[in-house]
Structures are given as structure tokens and as C-alpha cells.
Amino acid sequence: MRVFGAVFERAVTACQSSALLCARLFSTGACARIRMHAIPKLKDVDRWTEKRSMLGVYDNIGILGGFKAHPKELIRGPLWLRGFRGNELQRLIRKKRMVGDRMMGEDKHILDKRISFLYRRFNRYGKHR
């Protein structure tokens, strides 16, 4: 019995060590069939490109630069959205005021239609009017 116990111990430790060396899961095929033949590779992202390493520089230009400039002047984007935040209707109205006379034909027509649709939706129907 003792001999059997010792053999069993050695077998268990051998199994444990070999399981650590090659941890391969095996099943009899009765569970969910997830086939992992082609595990996609992780995409290589360079965390130190010029853009990524210089992100955020000059964000404190107001407090450190004597308030001659404001961080909202750093934002690059459409003219009517620099340093402005609003819901869709507010953005469209601002766009119409700032850029509307430059807009032509179809875009202008769609903008006007959307403004009138949103105005009616926000101010006439629903719980919040």
C-alpha cells in the first residue's frame, strides 16, 4: 500500500509538472465547438509616433503662457465647431449662421430641412418641449 502511495505521488507530481510544461486543453468534443485554427495576430501599434508623443502639448497655453491664447484656439476642425458644444439643432443653427451664406444648393436645402425638422421635434412633440 505504501509503495503504491509513493508511486501515485510521483505520478501526480510528474503529471503536474508535465501539465505545467505543455498546458494543452483537450476535450472529448462534447462541448461548444469553437474552432481556433486561425488566431488573428495582434496589430502592431507604434505608441511613439510624432503625433502620439506630442499629443496634448500646449494644452495649458493659457495658464502657462500669460493668457494670450486659449486652448480652444488649438482645436482644428470645422469653423462653427471650434470651442463650441451643443446638441444637433444648436450645431446646425450655428453652422447656418456662420457658414450658411457660403453653402450651395443641395447642402443648404438639406440643412434647412433638418433644422425645421429638429425644431418641430424638440419643441412640439414628446415629453420635453
Add this chain to the structure above:
Amino acid sequence: MFRATLAICGRTVVKRFISSVSGENALPSNLRLPSNLIGVGRQKRASPSGSDLPVLHRCEDVIPAHLAPAQTWLESLGSCDGEPLGVVDLHPDVFSVPVRLDILHDVEVWQRNFKRISHAKVKSRAEVSGGGRKPWKQKGSGRARHGSIRSPLWRGGGVAHGPRGPTSYYYMLPMKVRVQGLKIALTAKLAQDYLHIVDSLEIPTPDPHYLLELVKHRQWGDSVLIVDVGDEFPQNILKATEDLKTVNIIPAIGLNVHSMLKHESLVLTLEAVKFLEKKLLWHDVRYTPLYPFKLPYRDMP
């Protein structure tokens, strides 16, 4: 079989017993570094409080009586393995503030989002071409009733509640919160031994390898952010950092929390320290603005 399991359990119990008896000097297994690790771990530098080197710079601003200035070494970039030149006093209200991680998080998130403009836009049913006509009559055809072929129900139709147009995520945190975020980031860098003060940015060669060797020898970390005041920098350091990705140089006006968190180590010149102290301490004693600060005030330069 029971004797086998008892033997195995007994082995783990004995291991725990030994580790508890040996005392608290043995590190727990998750903190122990394996012996085959490549790259040496950082050694803690000696604190400058007990050294003989002279204090080369005292704070220009008044320090409150109940606080003591923080001290750190003043180094030089002239030679790779140079000794520190002296000790520098740093104002405690800038470099030893209580570290509020939530303010740091808020400032970092603000920096990421306030500049964001998302250009995602999809056409609604009114914008998709076509779809003005009723496809078939209301009753009698046997098919479901529809008013246009571009309604959101149809394939090729408009999206009902999609992203609409360039959206901006702009908002501003209060000025004092942003200032406090800078102070906390500087405090954290100093406390974690990642802050280095340098007298000037003169280096002997414009070779990027010199800088990399210096950084590696002094164990400054993987990435270094060098900050100096003024428009002109020495040509050598500009040339050296031009092609390096992880060693970057910025003027003091460009200092911000995101860059400080991205780069592992921060190198400030003495001029930059004076500039930052002056700018950041003013917000503790200023009056609330009656009109924006960019308009002239009588007592501000």
C-alpha cells in the same frame, strides 16, 4: 490515495509555515523578481537631505512657515557619468501637494476629449437619394404598406438615429483644477524619483547615442521629457532629440499632464522650475476674474 493527498497538502502547509517563521523579510511570491530578468531594476537614489553639497537654488516665492521645501539633486548633462552639482529647493505648494488621483484623471480625460471632433455622419431618410414616391398603393397589393423606399426599415434606406454630422466634445475644466492637475503631476514625478533638475541643456555632441547612453546610465527610464523655458534651445540637443522617438523636448509653455504621464521621466532646467513655480503659485493668491484674463489688468504684466 488519501496518504498521497495528505502528503501534498502537508508540503504546502510546511512551505507556508516556513515562510511565516522566517519573518517579514521574505517578499511574497508575486513581488519577487525572477533571477533571469533582463535589465537591472532601478536603484533608489540617496536622498539629498543628508549630503554635503551646497543648496544652489532657494525658492524665490515665500514658503508658508509650516511647510518645508522639497529637495532634489541638481545634475548636469555635460558628461555621461557626472556627479550631481548640488541640491535644489523646490516650493512645497507645487512639488509636495496631496496627490489627488481623481483630479489627475479628470485633467487627462479633459486633454483627450476637449479637442475631439468626431466627423461620423450618416444620411437620414430625407438625405438619401430617391424615396419621394409611394412605392405601391396603400391597399390592395397584398404587401406591407410603405411610404418611401428609403425609410429606415428598407435596405438602402436612411439611418433613423445615427451619428449626425461633425460633433464636438469640447468642455473646459475650471482653471484652478487644471493648475492643480499640473501641480499633482509634478509632485508625483518627484515622489516617484522620476523628476530630474538640470542646470542647462548643453551637451557636448549632437549625437543621439550620447543621450541614450546618458539616460541608460543614470537609469532615467524608457522615455524622457525635457522641458526648458524660452524659444531657443542649444543646437546640439535639438539635433540629438530630432530623430529619437522616446526622448522629446518641449518648451515650458507646452507642459501638460498627458505628456508627463506618457513619458516616464521628466527633466526640468532650473529656469523651467522657476517659471513653473511662478506661474502655478499665482493661482493660489489671485482674485477671481471680473473679466477674462486675456484683457489687460492693472496689476498683471
